[in-house]
Amino acid sequence: MRKGQGMGLLECHDTYWKFAGQCTQCGHCTGACSSLTTAQMTLGDIAEAMLAAERGAESIDDVRMRIATNPQLVQAVRGCFFCTSCKNTCFAHNDVCDLIYHARIDFQNLGLIERGAWSSVLVDEEWDIFTAYRAIHGIGYADLTRHVASKDGEAQADCEVAFMPGCALAAYGPELTREIFATVEELGGKTTLIDHCCGSPLKSAGFYDRAEALCDLIAREMRESGAGRLVCVCPGCANAMRSAFARNGLDVQVGSLSAFLVEKGFEPKRDLPDAPLCLSKSCQDRDGVYLAETCDVLGIDSATPSIFHGCCGAGGGVSAFDPNRQDQQADEKLSFAPDGSLVVSMCPTCTYTYAFRQMSNPRNITSKHYTELLFESQFDWNTVFAQLGGMWSGEYGAWLASVFA
Numbered sequence: 001m002r003k004g005q006g007m008g009l010l011e012c013h014d015t016y017w018k019f020a021g022q023c024t025q026c027g028h029c030t031g032a033c034s035s036l037t038t039a040q041m042t043l044g045d046i047a048e049a050m051l052a053a054e055r056g057a058e059s060i061d062d063v064r065m066r067i068a069t070n071p072q073l074v075q076a077v078r079g080c081f082f083c084t085s086c087k088n089t090c091f092a093h094n095d096v097c098d099l100i101y102h103a104r105i106d107f108q109n110l111g112l113i114e115r116g117a118w119s120s121v122l123v124d125e126e127w128d129i130f131t132a133y134r135a136i137h138g139i140g141y142a143d144l145t146r147h148v149a150s151k152d153g154e155a156q157a158d159c160e161v162a163f164m165p166g167c168a169l170a171a172y173g174p175e176l177t178r179e180i181f182a183t184v185e186e187l188g189g190k191t192t193l194i195d196h197c198c199g200s201p202l203k204s205a206g207f208y209d210r211a212e213a214l215c216d217l218i219a220r221e222m223r224e225s226g227a228g229r230l231v232c233v234c235p236g237c238a239n240a241m242r243s244a245f246a247r248n249g250l251d252v253q254v255g256s257l258s259a260f261l262v263e264k265g266f267e268p269k270r271d272l273p274d275a276p277l278c279l280s281k282s283c284q285d286r287d288g289v290y291l292a293e294t295c296d297v298l299g300i301d302s303a304t305p306s307i308f309h310g311c312c313g314a315g316g317g318v319s320a321f322d323p324n325r326q327d328q329q330a331d332e333k334l335s336f337a338p339d340g341s342l343v344v345s346m347c348p349t350c351t352y353t354y355a356f357r358q359m360s361n362p363r364n365i366t367s368k369h370y371t372e373l374l375f376e377s378q379f380d381w382n383t384v385f386a387q388l389g390g391m392w393s394g395e396y397g398a399w400l401a402s403v404f405a
């Protein structure tokens with residue numbers, strides 16, 4: 001994603017030209033996305049606005065000023081959840097995420113994404129909000145990351161399966177993570193744990209190359225582990241790793257935990273609750289396959305429960321740009337759930353977001369991740385949120401403030 005010599009002041013100049021030429025200006029994307037509706041811009045308008053800012057500028061500072069003083073453009077780029085609702089309405093099937101990811105790269109280069117929006121989610125560094133939480137509360141998986149050498153033993157290269165829980169599950173549901181790991185190993189053979197983020201927060205902050213480098217690191221670890229299969233809890237992790245393995249020429253089967261459990265004949269460890277089920281479809285589950293596989297493992301007909309589409313509000317780092325919009329998005333999705341119902345999400349971050357929103361805007365509904373309907377262990381969000389808040393005021397507060405300053 002580097003610009004060629006003489007291509008202009010913006011790194012992603014070529015991408016904007018591509019989208020400006022491909023957009024038919026039909027306007028369907030504008031109506032499908034609340035951010036684009038607010039900005040009154042199409043995807044083509046975004047590309048053309050970036051080019052216009054560059055075209056009339058004499059310096060990087062000039063480009064920065066031109067973009068920063070275009071509130072519609074800032075809204076369209078910073079307000080994107082990466083939910084692809086706009087892409088689903090695009091007759092040309094333009095890859096919307098590709099455009100906004102590139103725009104975020106230039107926003108980051110120009111200093112238009114404030115440090116506070118991303119300093120705690122640099123998931124390719126030693127400390128981020130997840131690793132800090134885990135360190136403070138004694139959560140670790142050195143005994144499960146068997147492909148990595150540790151004080152307990154040498155790296156093992158004869159694993160059959162790798163399990164990737166993702167950031168939120170590994171940090172906020174350690175008992176659930178370990179229970180799932182044990183089940184994967186029991187059903188699939190010698191297993192190792194991939195204790196990395198897929199890089200999604202980095203992409204949202206405009207660090208696309210760093211996100212890909214992190215996934216490439218995971219690809220190298222997979223190669224070293226000997227595992228021929230990666231089992232992912234979250235659709236976003238699965239999508240990122242499929243791309244990384246293809247980029248690195250690695251022949252590894254990537255699939256959902258749900259599909260793995262169905263294939264192995266897993267029987268849920270708890271009965272489904274009697275409450276009406278409402279399924280929250282993940283943004284990253286664009287073809288609905290992950291949701292269908294989850295219905296299979298839960299033993300329900302995918303046509304029976306209500307299904308919510310669209311982002312939960314956590315996507316794209318929008319909360320750092322417009323906190324109220326995250327709350328509005330979460331409220332909008334939860335509004336589809338009738339009183340007494342159970343909202344089941346595919347992505348642990350969605351589960352986190354709904355639980356957090358329920359604290360300030362409680363409703364007579366319950367929210368759980370699909371794994372909580374399959375296994376004995378559960379998220380304890382009251383404890384998690386109390387611990388997250390206490391981190392900043394307790395003995396580690398000064399250290400956290402300096403790390404994420």
